[in-house]
Amino acid sequence: MTGEPLLILLVEDDQAHAEIVRRNLCEARVANRIMHVTDGQAALDYLYHQDAYSDPGSSPRPTLILLDLRLPKVDGMEVLRRIKDDEGLRTIPVVVLTTSAAEMDVSGCYNNGVCSYLVKPVDFEHFRELMEAFGFYWLMWNRFPD
Numbered sequence: 001m002t003g004e005p006l007l008i009l010l011v012e013d014d015q016a017h018a019e020i021v022r023r024n025l026c027e028a029r030v031a032n033r034i035m036h037v038t039d040g041q042a043a044l045d046y047l048y049h050q051d052a053y054s055d056p057g058s059s060p061r062p063t064l065i066l067l068d069l070r071l072p073k074v075d076g077m078e079v080l081r082r083i084k085d086d087e088g089l090r091t092i093p094v095v096v097l098t099t100s101a102a103e104m105d106v107s108g109c110y111n112n113g114v115c116s117y118l119v120k121p122v123d124f125e126h127f128r129e130l131m132e133a134f135g136f137y138w139l140m141w142n143r144f145p146d
Helices: 015-027 040-047 076-085 103-111 124-141
Strands: 007-011 033-037 064-067 094-098 116-119
Touching: 007 015, 007 040, 015 033, 015 124, 033 040, 040 076, 064 076, 076 094, 076 103, 103 116, 116 124
Parallel strands: 007 033, 007 064, 064 094, 094 116
Antiparallel strands: none
């Protein structure tokens, strides 16, 4: 990274979960821009510059995607498949952040190229700790290609 802020595409339909993610990344002093969309179709529209996101200047390529699995319109697994099947998008790291701990979901995501699979804790304090650790690892220590 060249010191520029990272753009995170947060794909999360639960507003409370999205706010926890946003707040905790701020509290962890992770100075990054977060673009939040609430369904799988909006995520694809953003990534492919369609409909409300047709201007690439206002919808730049994200550095990292935080993806829930249980989404309206297009589910998270399908969004992941489309990202990883697209030569222009497949290098964007995708981290699944979901309530599902089902082995079928975990293995399905890894088989489709996810970089990490995180299960949202039900306890607020544990969720906060998860987001703090996530911010520290992915956004402070991990290196992204230019």
